[in-house]
Amino acid sequence: MAAITRLRSLLFAPATRPDVLVKMPRSGPDGVVIDLEDAVPPDAKESARPNAREAGRALAGEHPALAVFVRVNAVATEWFANDVADACVPELTGIVVPKMQSSDHVATVARALGDAGLAHLQVVAGTETALGVADARDVYRPPVTVCYFGAEDFVADMGGLRTESSSEVLYARSRVALIARVSGVLALDQVVPSFGDDERFLADAAQGRALGYTGKLCIHPAQVPLAHRAFAPSPEEVDRARRLIDAYDAAIARGEAVLAFDGQMVDEPLARHARAILAAAEQSDT
Amino acid sequence: MAAITRLRSLLFAPATRPDVLVKMPRSGPDGVVIDLEDAVPPDAKESARPNAREAGRALAGEHPALAVFVRVNAVATEWFANDVADACVPELTGIVVPKMQSSDHVATVARALGDAGLAHLQVVAGTETALGVADARDVYRPPVTVCYFGAEDFVADMGGLRTESSSEVLYARSRVALIARVSGVLALDQVVPSFGDDERFLADAAQGRALGYTGKLCIHPAQVPLAHRAFAPSPEEVDRARRLIDAYDAAIARGEAVLAFDGQMVDEPLARHARAILAAAEQSDT
Amino acid sequence: MAAITRLRSLLFAPATRPDVLVKMPRSGPDGVVIDLEDAVPPDAKESARPNAREAGRALAGEHPALAVFVRVNAVATEWFANDVADACVPELTGIVVPKMQSSDHVATVARALGDAGLAHLQVVAGTETALGVADARDVYRPPVTVCYFGAEDFVADMGGLRTESSSEVLYARSRVALIARVSGVLALDQVVPSFGDDERFLADAAQGRALGYTGKLCIHPAQVPLAHRAFAPSPEEVDRARRLIDAYDAAIARGEAVLAFDGQMVDEPLARHARAILAAAEQSDT
Numbered sequence: 001m002a003a004i005t006r007l008r009s010l011l012f013a014p015a016t017r018p019d020v021l022v023k024m025p026r027s028g029p030d031g032v033v034i035d036l037e038d039a040v041p042p043d044a045k046e047s048a049r050p051n052a053r054e055a056g057r058a059l060a061g062e063h064p065a066l067a068v069f070v071r072v073n074a075v076a077t078e079w080f081a082n083d084v085a086d087a088c089v090p091e092l093t094g095i096v097v098p099k100m101q102s103s104d105h106v107a108t109v110a111r112a113l114g115d116a117g118l119a120h121l122q123v124v125a126g127t128e129t130a131l132g133v134a135d136a137r138d139v140y141r142p143p144v145t146v147c148y149f150g151a152e153d154f155v156a157d158m159g160g161l162r163t164e165s166s167s168e169v170l171y172a173r174s175r176v177a178l179i180a181r182v183s184g185v186l187a188l189d190q191v192v193p194s195f196g197d198d199e200r201f202l203a204d205a206a207q208g209r210a211l212g213y214t215g216k217l218c219i220h221p222a223q224v225p226l227a228h229r230a231f232a233p234s235p236e237e238v239d240r241a242r243r244l245i246d247a248y249d250a251a252i253a254r255g256e257a258v259l260a261f262d263g264q265m266v267d268e269p270l271a272r273h274a275r276a277i278l279a280a281a282e283q284s285d286t
Numbered sequence: 287m288a289a290i291t292r293l294r295s296l297l298f299a300p301a302t303r304p305d306v307l308v309k310m311p312r313s314g315p316d317g318v319v320i321d322l323e324d325a326v327p328p329d330a331k332e333s334a335r336p337n338a339r340e341a342g343r344a345l346a347g348e349h350p351a352l353a354v355f356v357r358v359n360a361v362a363t364e365w366f367a368n369d370v371a372d373a374c375v376p377e378l379t380g381i382v383v384p385k386m387q388s389s390d391h392v393a394t395v396a397r398a399l400g401d402a403g404l405a406h407l408q409v410v411a412g413t414e415t416a417l418g419v420a421d422a423r424d425v426y427r428p429p430v431t432v433c434y435f436g437a438e439d440f441v442a443d444m445g446g447l448r449t450e451s452s453s454e455v456l457y458a459r460s461r462v463a464l465i466a467r468v469s470g471v472l473a474l475d476q477v478v479p480s481f482g483d484d485e486r487f488l489a490d491a492a493q494g495r496a497l498g499y500t501g502k503l504c505i506h507p508a509q510v511p512l513a514h515r516a517f518a519p520s521p522e523e524v525d526r527a528r529r530l531i532d533a534y535d536a537a538i539a540r541g542e543a544v545l546a547f548d549g550q551m552v553d554e555p556l557a558r559h560a561r562a563i564l565a566a567a568e569q570s571d572t
Numbered sequence: 573m574a575a576i577t578r579l580r581s582l583l584f585a586p587a588t589r590p591d592v593l594v595k596m597p598r599s600g601p602d603g604v605v606i607d608l609e610d611a612v613p614p615d616a617k618e619s620a621r622p623n624a625r626e627a628g629r630a631l632a633g634e635h636p637a638l639a640v641f642v643r644v645n646a647v648a649t650e651w652f653a654n655d656v657a658d659a660c661v662p663e664l665t666g667i668v669v670p671k672m673q674s675s676d677h678v679a680t681v682a683r684a685l686g687d688a689g690l691a692h693l694q695v696v697a698g699t700e701t702a703l704g705v706a707d708a709r710d711v712y713r714p715p716v717t718v719c720y721f722g723a724e725d726f727v728a729d730m731g732g733l734r735t736e737s738s739s740e741v742l743y744a745r746s747r748v749a750l751i752a753r754v755s756g757v758l759a760l761d762q763v764v765p766s767f768g769d770d771e772r773f774l775a776d777a778a779q780g781r782a783l784g785y786t787g788k789l790c791i792h793p794a795q796v797p798l799a800h801r802a803f804a805p806s807p808e809e810v811d812r813a814r815r816l817i818d819a820y821d822a823a824i825a826r827g828e829a830v831l832a833f834d835g836q837m838v839d840e841p842l843a844r845h846a847r848a849i850l851a852a853a854e855q856s857d858t
Contacts, residue, residue: 014544038553041543128555130467130498134423137706153555158467158498159562168496171460174743181702181730193550210740212702212730219551257613258586264765265791267610269700269725276731300830324839327829414841416753416784420709439841444753444784445848454782457746479836505837 004067004093004122004146006283007031008215009227010188012071014039015048015087021055027221028228031067032059036083037074037098045079052087060091069124071096075105084112094122094146099153100139101132110143122146124188128153133172140183148217149176151190164200166190166207177212189213195220205230233277241274241281248274290353290379290408290432292569293317294501295513296474298357300325301334301373307341313507314514317353318345322369323360323384331365338373346377355410357382361391370398380408380432385439386425387418396429408432410474414439419458426469434503435462437476450486452476452493463498475499481506491516519563527560527567534560576639576665576694576718578855579603580787581799582760584643586611587620587659593627599793600800603639604631608655609646609670617651621659632663641696643668647677656684666694666718671725672711673704682715694718696760700725705744712755720789721748723762736772738762738779749784761785767792777802805849813846813853820846 011029013020015036024032034052036045052070060068072083072095088095095118097109106125113119123143127136128150140147151169155162162168173190180187189208192201201223205216209231216227233241244261248271251259258267297315299306301322310318320338322331338356346354358369358381374381381404383395392411399405409429413422414436426433437455441448448454459476466473475494478487487509491502495517502513519527530547534557537545544553583601585592587608596604606624608617624642632640644655644667660667667690669681678697685691695715699708700722712719723741727734734740745762752759761780764773773795777788781803788799805813816833820843823831830839 014542016541016543038555039544041538041541044541044543130464134464134468150555152559155496155498156555156559156562158463159500160463160498161492161496162559163496167456167493168460168498170739171457171743172464174740177730177732178702178706178744182706191551193552193556195546195551196549206733207739210727210733210735212727212732212740214731252613255588255613255616256586257588257616258611260767263768265763265767266765269610269722269728270765273724273728273734276728300828302827302829324841325830327824327827330827330829416750420750420754436841438845441782441784442841442845442848444749445786446749446784447778447782448845449782453742453779454746454784457743458750477837479838479842481832481837482835 008231011218015052027224049087067093074099096124098126100125103138136179140185146186148188238281241277244274294517297504301338313510321357335373353379360385382410384412386411389424422465426471432472434474524567527563530560580803583790587624599796607643624659639665646671668696670698672697675710708751712757718758720760810853813849
């Protein structure tokens with residue numbers, strides 16, 4: 001399976017809730033995650049695995065355009081090996097592995113997938129510990145093709161506090177996006193736990209998009225359309241980008257490569273940026 | 287001596303002022319520092335050492351629960367070796383070494399302590415130069431058990447400017463907290479020089495706490511109770527954490543591991559965070 | 573040629589516009605750049621080289637105090653080698669190389685300069701890609717003596733969005749300043765494309781200065797005096813620094829090294845900072 005190129009939204013639901021899992025596609029997410037980790041209590045880890053298998057197979061079978069993942073428990077836990085072996089099916093797009101923080105973790109995941117005949121699956125690495133942020137460059141290697149920044153877990157690991165401004169995670173969140181870009185890995189932005197607060201979600205997603213994230217983890221179906229809105233260019237952005245490109249192309253045709261446009265000095269970097277906005281807008285219309 | 291687990295406040299006073307040194311415990315700090323570095327002019331460095339010895343022995347002897355340190359001059363200075371040999375006593379909790387920035391510095395400090403029969407002392411590393419921030423991971427190694435971020439010195443070394451927002455040090459301050467966490471070292475937050483401005487101190491300490499710092503350098507006794515307030519959870523936080531844990535435990539008992547609480551989706555990371563707040567609250571009651 | 577010590581402003585103009593190039597010194601910039609990269613369209617790259625040679629020689633000859641550079645195209649482009657060989661003259665202060673991101677790039681630049689008999693030229697490295705920011709420490713090595721942070725290109729490379737707060741580049745912009753300082757390289761701050769908005773330029777430059785940048789790329793002559801104002805200490809800063817140093821020196825003379833000044837606890841780091849402000853003020857009067 002080719003590396004995923006678009007995951008504006010990745011919707012999570014507990015593997016213990018088959019009724020919820022089956023409804024996940026309704027909100028139209030780009031990807032869904034059947035969660036065996038944080039959403040499943042320790043004494044239900046084993047009994048949740050058959051649910052995950054069944055839901056994974058059903059979701060992948062009935063929604064071929066949907067990216068379907070299972071989130072297993074972290075490599076260091078007693079559950080990891082059997083989560084991969086018993087809860088994941090070949091029809092999945094991939095697995096999500098939380099709290100990845102070393103090249104050893106990557107090797108262990110690759111080996112577990114190979115042993116289970118799942119070497120073709122993609123791996124989404126969760127970066128949500130201090131060490132995971134510090135050593136992200138060791139983690140964002142094949143078979144990892146996507147990563148996410150988990151702000152709640154990261155701040156808990158740091159012994160810090162989450163605040164509305166998210167300035168306490170700006171360093172880590174920026175670093176994850178940078179190392180993802182350098183490593184050719186898609187970066188997904190932090191959860192917004194307050195699922196009823198649309199404005200907060202949109203503001204948080206706008207920050208994430210500015211930093212280079214291409215989508216968001218969603219913990220409620222209502223967040224999915226918000227994510228798609230946030231990670232698509234606004235009509236004003238698209239209009240401005242189109243006018244900028246027209247003016248720039250005309251300048252190039254005249255043999256110039258710099259022009260004043262709306263009071264801004266526009267050259268190739270700004271033109272490139274405008275083209276990226278237009279490309280994203282076209283993609284989000286489809 | 288076991289590694290220190292709590293330093294909400296670390297109060298500094300000049301080694302040249304025995305009258306001030308003796309009063310330091312009055313404000314109830316978790317730790318005190320007899321300063322031979324920034325607070326002592328060059329021509330008083332030598333004469334200050336006997337003061338430091340005497341005050342160190344007296345403070346440690348009379349206040350067994352107090353962490354007592356001597357801040358020596360930086361490794362690169364002409365004073366370092368004799369500061370360790372002549373100003374430090376075995377009764378100290380440890381020494382504070384400013385401007386640490388390489389593994390060579392760490393080795394030099396360890397050797398100097400060994401030569402002086404002080405190998406049991408803990409080392410607090412000052413990170414307050416560009417190189418110290420860049421190479422913190424080489425510095426936060428035994429015998430270093432605690433570090434602090436020195437914003438004034440760092441910004442002076444960068445040729446930058448301190449501003450009230452502290453956005454100019456957000457990168458360095460975040461990085462120091464991260465590398466400290468990764469290295470298992472306690473992180474102490476920057477000084478607030480304007481000692482009469484309680485609101486500023488509390489706001490700055492709240493930022494530091496959100497970033498994962500566990501205490502603050504204090505340059506005036508009035509800052510000590512403010513630090514203790516800032517690094518203890520507020521009554522609202524404690525109340526919310528308690529209610530969240532109750533609701534979460536009830537959910538777990540029902541076989542669920544995710545619940546909606548006050549409009550937030552709560553799972554294990556948020557529960558873990560709430561437990562940390564309750565633990566900190568209990569600690570600060572003692 | 574000795575390494576440059578002051579570049580408050582570095583003014584760019586297209587190599588395709590000899591009429592503009594010749595006027596660049598009028599606004600009094602510390603340095604000028606004859607641009608063959610973003611400001612020159614692909615089909616004019618070759619024909620622009622003789623302009624660059626001629627303008628470089630003329631500007632350097634007629635303005636001995638002015639630092640004169642040519643910006644060549646990036647190492648990875650088809651134009652780089654001939655840009656160095658055919659557009660640069662020995663009279664230049666140096667060349668600007670955009671999108672530097674590896675030690676290989678540095679070696680290639682050094683070799684190209686040597687082959688062209690230009691080994692004495694300084695190199696200004698553009699850091700404006702994700703990889704360039706991540707691996708800046710491999711790039712800021714001789715012959716690189718100056719670097720700049722290119723926010724527009726960086727954000728375009730990240731797939732992010734530029735915002736007025738610049739919080740989306742705070743990590744990268746801070747990191748570039750830090751690694752520059754650690755490497756002994758002068759750091760120049762990001763472009764402000766909206767050249768008519770003086771307030772925005774000054775606010776952006778103030779952020780850059782606080783972070784440790786010593787000057788700004790300018791894309792319009794009107795930005796040059798603004799840059800000089802922004803990178804010089806304000807009269808209030810100078811006055812306060814002078815009073816602080818007076819009070820501090822008096823304290824030292826009394827055998828003290830800490831004093832309360834304007835409600836701040838002042839010690840050696842703050843005094844050092846004040847001295848740096850006075851030095852910068854004197855420099856900017858010249």
